[in-house]
Amino acid sequence: xxxxxxxxxxLMTTQHLHPPPISSPLRQISTMTSKSxxxxxxTHVYLPRYMDLLRSRSEVPRVLTLxxxxxxxxxxxDEAKHASDTSQGRPIGSEYYDIAKKMEFMDQHGIDISxxxxxxxxxxxxxxxxxxxxxRMLNTDIEKICAESDGRLFAFGVLPLVEDSLAASTCxxxxxxxxxxxxxxxxIILGSRGLGHGLDDPALDPVYSALEASxxxxxxxxxxxxxxxxxxxxxxxxxxxxxxxxxxETTTSIVRLILSGVLDRFPNLRILLAHSGGTLPFLAGxxxxxxxxDPQVASRLKLKPSEYLMKMCYDAVVYxxxxxxxxxxxxxxxxxxxxxxxxxxxxxxxxxxEEWMSVTTNSAAVKAVLGEEGxxxxxxxxxxxxxxxxx
Amino acid sequence: xxxxxxxxxxLMTTQHLHPPPISSPLRQISTMTSKSxxxxxxTHVYLPRYMDLLRSRSEVPRVLTLxxxxxxxxxxxDEAKHASDTSQGRPIGSEYYDIAKKMEFMDQHGIDISxxxxxxxxxxxxxxxxxxxxxRMLNTDIEKICAESDGRLFAFGVLPLVEDSLAASTCxxxxxxxxxxxxxxxxIILGSRGLGHGLDDPALDPVYSALEASxxxxxxxxxxxxxxxxxxxxxxxxxxxxxxxxxxETTTSIVRLILSGVLDRFPNLRILLAHSGGTLPFLAGxxxxxxxxDPQVASRLKLKPSEYLMKMCYDAVVYxxxxxxxxxxxxxxxxxxxxxxxxxxxxxxxxxxEEWMSVTTNSAAVKAVLGEEGxxxxxxxxxxxxxxxxx
Numbered sequence: 109x110x111x112x113x114x115x116x117x118x119l120m121t122t123q124h125l126h127p128p129p130i131s132s133p134l135r136q137i138s139t140m141t142s143k144s145x146x147x148x149x150x151t152h153v154y155l156p157r158y159m160d161l162l163r164s165r166s167e168v169p170r171v172l173t174l175x176x177x178x179x180x181x182x183x184x185x186d187e188a189k190h191a192s193d194t195s196q197g198r199p200i201g202s203e204y205y206d207i208a209k210k211m212e213f214m215d216q217h218g219i220d221i222s223x224x225x226x227x228x229x230x231x232x233x234x235x236x237x238x239x240x241x242x243x244r245m246l247n248t249d250i251e252k253i254c255a256e257s258d259g260r261l262f263a264f265g266v267l268p269l270v271e272d273s274l275a276a277s278t279c280x281x282x283x284x285x286x287x288x289x290x291x292x293x294x295x296i297i298l299g300s301r302g303l304g305h306g307l308d309d310p311a312l313d314p315v316y317s318a319l320e321a322s323x324x325x326x327x328x329x330x331x332x333x334x335x336x337x338x339x340x341x342x343x344x345x346x347x348x349x350x351x352x353x354x355x356x357e358t359t360t361s362i363v364r365l366i367l368s369g370v371l372d373r374f375p376n377l378r379i380l381l382a383h384s385g386g387t388l389p390f391l392a393g394x395x396x397x398x399x400x401x402d403p404q405v406a407s408r409l410k411l412k413p414s415e416y417l418m419k420m421c422y423d424a425v426v427y428x429x430x431x432x433x434x435x436x437x438x439x440x441x442x443x444x445x446x447x448x449x450x451x452x453x454x455x456x457x458x459x460x461x462e463e464w465m466s467v468t469t470n471s472a473a474v475k476a477v478l479g480e481e482g483x484x485x486x487x488x489x490x491x492x493x494x495x496x497x498x499x
Numbered sequence: 500x501x502x503x504x505x506x507x508x509x510l511m512t513t514q515h516l517h518p519p520p521i522s523s524p525l526r527q528i529s530t531m532t533s534k535s536x537x538x539x540x541x542t543h544v545y546l547p548r549y550m551d552l553l554r555s556r557s558e559v560p561r562v563l564t565l566x567x568x569x570x571x572x573x574x575x576x577d578e579a580k581h582a583s584d585t586s587q588g589r590p591i592g593s594e595y596y597d598i599a600k601k602m603e604f605m606d607q608h609g610i611d612i613s614x615x616x617x618x619x620x621x622x623x624x625x626x627x628x629x630x631x632x633x634x635r636m637l638n639t640d641i642e643k644i645c646a647e648s649d650g651r652l653f654a655f656g657v658l659p660l661v662e663d664s665l666a667a668s669t670c671x672x673x674x675x676x677x678x679x680x681x682x683x684x685x686x687i688i689l690g691s692r693g694l695g696h697g698l699d700d701p702a703l704d705p706v707y708s709a710l711e712a713s714x715x716x717x718x719x720x721x722x723x724x725x726x727x728x729x730x731x732x733x734x735x736x737x738x739x740x741x742x743x744x745x746x747x748e749t750t751t752s753i754v755r756l757i758l759s760g761v762l763d764r765f766p767n768l769r770i771l772l773a774h775s776g777g778t779l780p781f782l783a784g785x786x787x788x789x790x791x792x793d794p795q796v797a798s799r800l801k802l803k804p805s806e807y808l809m810k811m812c813y814d815a816v817v818y819x820x821x822x823x824x825x826x827x828x829x830x831x832x833x834x835x836x837x838x839x840x841x842x843x844x845x846x847x848x849x850x851x852x853e854e855w856m857s858v859t860t861n862s863a864a865v866k867a868v869l870g871e872e873g874x875x876x877x878x879x880x881x882x883x884x885x886x887x888x889x890x
Binding site: 305306308334335337338339340341342344345346347348350351352355356357359360361363364367368383384387389390391392393394395396397398399400401402403404405414426427428429430431433434437438453456465466469473 | 732752782805828
């Protein structure tokens with residue numbers, strides 16, 4: 109991957125490239141000729157304040173402290189179901205909350221800039237009374253971390269998206285505060301539940317309206333999984349929920365959003381899909397065909413489903429050139445952005461300084477599909493342009 | 500597409516190309532130079548005997564007769580849930596059971612050979628006492644239809660796969676009968692439930708063993724959907740269960756099969772995946788990565804998940820060049836075979852002689868990805884070779 113020294117050079121050479129106005133189409137392919145910085149747009153942190161919240165809880169999601177002092181993160185209901193306390197969830201260390209560790213990881217892998225986001229399940233499990241001030245505090249925390257990073261960190265913020273009749277208007281206020289007060293926050297991370305009823309819930313319209321007006325990017329990320337009831341009784345560790353349930357959830361939530369007409373009502377919403385859109389680039393044609401054969405659904409929409417998909421952005425966290433190529437072929441390489449999913453999927457042996465296979469698999473796929481120079485947009489140039497990281 | 504006259508010419512020129520022995524790898528790419536016949540390997544029929552069974556039932560799956568005399572097919576539980584009798588399920592006409600209609604459809608679209616299969620839900624809803632003789636009668640019926648087709652029809656047979664301690668041995672006997680008595684049956688169609696507990700059920704081992712020994716192709720096809728609980732309360736017709744639930748089900752059932760070691764115990768099983776593998780070509784990398792990060796699961800398997808996926812065959816029923824290209828890039832174009840999913844997804848206007856968009860979308864994708872000549876393998880040459888249709 110690229111070396112850190114590329115950062116300053118590139119930020120200088122890209123200063124003149126103003127990001128497009130929010131409402132303009134993003135279809136143009138990055139044509140940067142000099143080295144772009146390497147940008148990681150899918151990289152998580154459990155902020156210290158959020159860790160304290162999880163440590164204080166006795167129910168999932170929670171952080172357990174073992175007698176040894178080691179901590180374990182339990183975020184999925186079925187992680188707690190069948191296991192003894194000492195094997196619940198997954199081991200968690202300071203790489204989950206210490207920004208110095210994030211920087212070490214970035215230096216180790218030649219990542220110049222990270223756009224950090226709170227990891228799932230965000231504030232989904234709180235009532236509005238707790239979620240609203242917590243969102244504000246977490247956004248304040250993450251802005252401060254980014255502001256002190258010497259230009260190396262930007263962020264997706266968090267909204268108090270919970271099931272409450274006042275949640276939408278509270279989210280709208282938070283969006284306004286982010287826009288006016290937190291310049292390093294370039295978008296918000298969004299789960300698939302919305303206000304408790306999915307992303308096709310009309311109650312979300314004020315939130316979509318405010319997001320559209322703000323120009324903030326929505327980073328759509330799964331948590332709950334979809335299809336878990338079909339995974340069967342045999343133990344396959346976390347493989348089925350992570351490898352299948354996560355991408356199914358992303359896929360389903362975005363298809364529901366499209367079919368409900370959200371993108372006709374808010375055509376300038378900016379959306380970035382985790383894990384290269386789950387399975388959406390592969391299913392785009394089947395989705396178009398099924399809608400075309402259902403006149404009632406088709407007549408509700410201005411475009412074919414794949415045409416909405418082509419307006420979205422995708423990370424490159426798909427671990428294989430076949431999936432990456434499908435993504436770049438559907439939407440063009442100018443809308444695809446490198447990510448790592450750090451600190452998840454660490455090396456098994458955990459040796460200091462060991463490269464993370466989960467990272468190198470994704471950067472190798474970019475090189476295989478687009479070549480070293482052709483991949484610079486995906487590796488960082490696109491993120492700089494789309495999220496305005498040179499501002 | 501190709502004209503019927505291509506059939507005889509091609510069958511003559513391909514007579515010398517013996518299909519590979521069953522246990523040999525299928526990796527070689529088709530190198531046919533003259534025109535291959537066009538073969539449809541994903542095309543269904545509700546055999547007349549099966550129609551009578553559905554007409555006799557008062558529960559799903561069933562065929563309803565309306566006062567007008569029109570019939571409706573109700574095969575999914577939720578099709579019956581919220582609807583009045585007259586709008587349950589979908590309209591069904593003679594194209595679902597009349598072989599003359601299948602032939603008309605084939606002629607209209609330049610399809611030389613069809614490999615027909617009973618449509619879902621097959622015999623899943625019967626007890627073994629009814630399923631076993633019904634499987635035998637349906638296989639006898641379909642063999643007779645193919646034998647009288649002047650070489651234009653072959654078939655995937657059906658097995659009495661139901662939840663019963665004697666079902667596996669009954670299936671083994673049926674496999675032996677198919678192999679010895681029904682030469683036009685080149686495989687069997689398999690749902691995701693197996694004997695009621697999924698395709699990773701050890702009770703299926705005798706069935707897999709017999710299928711491996713027989714050389715019959717398994718045509719894996721969805722019916723129930725996966726993730727239906729996440730589709731939300733808003734009405735989107737059949738779009739979500741068909742566009743998403745079907746491919747999720749195929750994906751999940753095959754991943755469970757792989758993770759349970761079935762393909763290590765039966766490495767020469769021949770498997771053809773409906774709808775280009777659901778979502779598997781796109782998720783192959785994520786699946787490899789999740790398994791690699793779970794040593795307990797990884798240590799059970801001889802190969803990476805994607806390596807098992809590369810041994811399977813895929814239909815080309817994915818309605819878009821992006822999905823088709825992902826499929827051919829994962830497994831090579833020599834393992835991908837054209838299909839139509841007839842009689843599902845008929846033209847909306849239903850004019851006589853109208854081309855089916857569901858068919859032309861898939862043939863156009865083959866041409867877009869592989870070119871007119873390069874696509875001959877996918878359009879038919881591969882099926883001739885893999886299923887031995889020149890025998």
